[in-house]
Amino acid sequence: MDSLRLDRLGKHFGGIEAVAELSLAFAPGRISGLIGPNGAGKTTVVNMITGLIQPSAGRITLAERRVDGALPHEIARMGIARTFQNVRLLKEATVLDNIVVGFHRHEHTSLLACSLGLPPVWRERRDFRAQAHNLLTRFGLVEFAARPAGTISFGHQRLVEVMRALAMSPDFLLLDEPAAGMNDVESRNLGAIIRDLAADGVGIVLIEHNMRFVMEICEAIHVLDSGRLIASGTAETVRRDPAVIRAYLGG
């Protein structure tokens, strides 16, 4: 159906091949894991999908629409949301405002209406704030709504980033190491949230270091090593794959 497809994707920086001949398909409503040792090219893949980096070769499509070549904000508007490896919130703004920014994709007032402060602008503002509030309630962080985002705990900041991405109502959500820096309880909660999202039809791409977390929640796992796909399959098959074991134990 409307999958996100990478077709023989490649990227080299100078002489170094960061990603090569990568073909993958991510399906809506499924949780896919993208794992691999440090420097395997996972974040490069995310940056290529979201348009921050131009691929050197191959193509990316979403429901037959060409993604590569589009600008980052255009790709976001196609319905691809992401979080960042090193949480990037607007630290000066409150937690609530951080999430409200995420609703930009659903904004329909023109620049002119916005400049003049016509009634739809205020309706939208109220609406977005209420929805952001609902998200905060659902994630159990409503008490932090008015706090500057830089002052809450790191694990909570990660969740706020996920909420901000969800505000876009994306079709695909790319999570770059979302469980890093979380304790067991927090990461278990995050796992439950991710499963809920997938059940709602969002395609999840999970970049992770934390193997246990990935093995627990991913339906399909793709393993990268030195920019190449070395294995794909369920947690069980990947775990037993000799190439994967070699890559992780260093051979």
Next chain:
Amino acid sequence: MGNLVATYRPLFDLICIYAVFAFSQYVALRAGLFSLATAGFASIGGYAGAYLLKETALGPVLSGVGAILCGVAAGLFLSLPLARLRGAFQAIATIGFVQIMVSLSLFAAPITGGALGLNAIPKVASSGLLVAIVAVLMLLLAVINRGGIGRAFDAIRQDYTVAASLGISTNKYSRYAFALSGAIGALGGCLLAFDTYSIQPDLFGFPLLVFAIAAVILGGRSSVAGPLVGTVFLMVLPELARPLADERLLLQGALLIVVIIYWPRGIVDGLVRRWHDRDAAQDPQARRDRHGLPAA
């Protein structure tokens, strides 16, 4: 008493006009642009407004509108290369723009009067009008800040990669900010021409560039009151301490350094922040009430 009004009226008018310049600079900074083009926009607006008023039958209002449109055009022109570039590039190109407007206004003597400038411009601006314009401008900017444009500006200013990842077109909003900054800057230049009878190229040079940025940095870059407070401070202080009047540029230079290093929020935002911190120390329910959130 009447004497006092007569003495301070020109200063009061100038404060209003220079506050408009500060607002032009404020819009650029708020949108995350490193633009220092305000003085150039002011030059365009000043000459366009004065020329239209003196040489055509458009009248003050339409001349003013014409000046503002010229400012919008200049802003859009600058945004062609600069909306997609960031940081240092924007600073470099806009400083160059200001310098070039000075040399163009010296060169285009048939329209601008060269080094002598344009004189005998009818005085069509009154103190009441200036106050009204500043008030409307502040209201407009406050409205923009609270809507979608303000949200997009905040996101782009703080992290433009994140902004783009949320579907915000940095290009579109930067273009808008350049146009708005151009419009407001040109309005200020036009008001200066309409209020002070004459304009010359050196009014719109490096000192104005410095004034605009210093007023915003000093007053505060976030809240709408910041640029106004900064302007009042910079204009009134030399009047209170006469020796400072000759050292205006030194004062502004030193202030820029000290404020950015030791008090980067500026006067208004610094006070607002302090008030918030005290607010946060109060009990949680009072805080919730104040922010209009339901009880936990």
Next chain:
Amino acid sequence: MFGQELLNGVVVGAVYALFSLGLTLVFGIHRILNLAHGAVFMWGALIGYFAVTGAGLALLPAFILAILGGALVSVALDLLVFRPLRRRQGDEFGTIIVSIGANLVLMHLAQQATNAQTLRFPFGIFPIHFYHLLGLRVSLQQIVIVAAVALLVIALVLYLFRTNLGTDARAVAIDERTSMLLGINPHAVYFGTFAIAGALAGAAGVILGIAFNSVSYLMGEPIMLQAFVVIVLGGLGSVPGALLAGVMLGVIQTLTTVYISSELSDAVVFGLLFVVLLARPRGFFAGLHTEHRVA
């Protein structure tokens, strides 16, 4: 005639290059756009002038003194202005703003020192002598200028690529935090780059001050505009780019002044800046940094 103008352009351009090198070096390594660089240049010229007229020094020692003075002013800028800002996590925007402030302060001090007058070196400070080479009239001054610029540039290149400090500077340019883990002292690197940038600017100040026989507290502003074009044309942060673009700009400007109009040469220069930004913002030579694209 054309050849003669070309030669004059190359000489002026060599000085632009010398000035712009420091600006682009500091930006390339530390991401600091130092808008007070023009004031350092101006102070170099002033120090040279006072060394000759006040202290009665000969030209060469005065030149060396000006180079040292430029380095000193530049290092002082880093210590008193940029470093306190760094310590308080100032961003790129903050550095631009404080450098504007520092520029004003330095200009104001110079205005006081000169009573806002334009100063002229004593007549005959530089021997007037002409040679005929390949059908061109070449002055001794032009030869000395080009030779001095070449020497300084060679010294810079040797420093950047041969010494420990040079490799350290390039490591800091690539990643400051990692380079600290490798035991590189960033303070030493800041000191080094600002000293070099200031020395080059000071040298350029004296050279231009003598060439046009005019020194004033305002002389830093026009050359900043030229340098903006040079560093953008050459690619922000690129040393070879600044060299080539500096010479190119000197030629373009001289030819514009001669064949079109001297009043419009500023406008032509800015037009060039605008076109480069529109068509090739990374310049014609790659800089040291690449960033994520967004728009």
